[in-house]
Amino acid sequence: MASATFRFPSSSVHSLLSHLPADSSPFAALSTLFLLAIYRAASLDPGPHALTVVTDFRKRMYAPLPHGFYGNATHFSRVEVDPAAGLASVVREMDSHVSGLQEEEYWSAIEWLAERWKHGNGGSASTFRMYGPELTFVKVDHLMAYASEMVEGVRPVHVSCWVGGTEGGEGVVMVLPSPEMAEGEEAARTVEVTLPAEVAEKVFTDEEILGYGTTVVFSGRVN
Known part of the structure; x- marks a missing residue:
């Protein structure tokens, strides 16, 4: 596996969004930009492809939770898109999928995980890969990591995230602040x-x- 970090300034994202419907999100636009590049690079078969989309559901509950309530509260869902349909079409599909997620789906996933944990002896007898067995897009661009101060008056200049255990899968694309x-x-x-x-x-x-x-600020092999 290999990893790279791309920095997209506002001007780049606005340029990308200018080719898309007015309500398109940066997450869907950038995810689709990379999806189409992966589609070309991997010479994937034509037709719909299943993707995993990972979203934070704390603010999407009937009674919203603060971002600090858990270390994370991510929901994994599946969407089928057709890369051959082009950028605008896939962006619409991604945005529609994310905006259409309902609280019932979150609770259903939580209950499913609880049952799997229960019948797997606390998880040790039934492990499974969450990130990356199929191409996975992670939406965490709402987390204001650059507003944090580890030392008073000093803020980070670069925040990086890494997901382990993705070896052998199709890959992970994370859209960050x-x-x-x-x-x-x-x-x-x-x-x-x-x-x-x-x-x-x-x-x-x-x-x-x-x-x-865009500016590539890091690239290299991860294993």
Whole structure:
């Protein structure tokens, strides 16, 4: 597997969004940009492909929870998209899927996990991979990591996330906040990508992605 971190300034994201419906989200737009690059690099068969979308559901409950309530509260859901339909079509499908998630689905997933844990002797007898067996897109761009202060008056200049245990899967794309967001550039995003090395080699130099003026701040093999 290989990993890279892409920094998209506000101007890049606005340029991408200018080709899409007015209500398109940066998450769906950037996810689809990388999905299409992966589709080209991996020479995937034409037709719909199943993706995993990971979202935070704390603020989507009937009684919203504060972001600090859990270390994380992520929901894994599945959506089928057709990369051959083009950028705008896949972005609409992704945004529609995320906005259409209901609280009942979150509780159903929680109950399913509880049952699996119960019948797997506390999880030890029945482990399974969550991230990356199929191409996984993680939406965590709402977390204002760059507003935190580990030392009074000092904020981080770069925040990085890494998901272990993805080896042998199709890969993970994480859409994260950017340090520019703390300065009022709310469209800016950071995208971290982990893919099989042979696919990553092509995606990390993809002209469509680099054409939006992104900066690669890190790349390398992860195992």
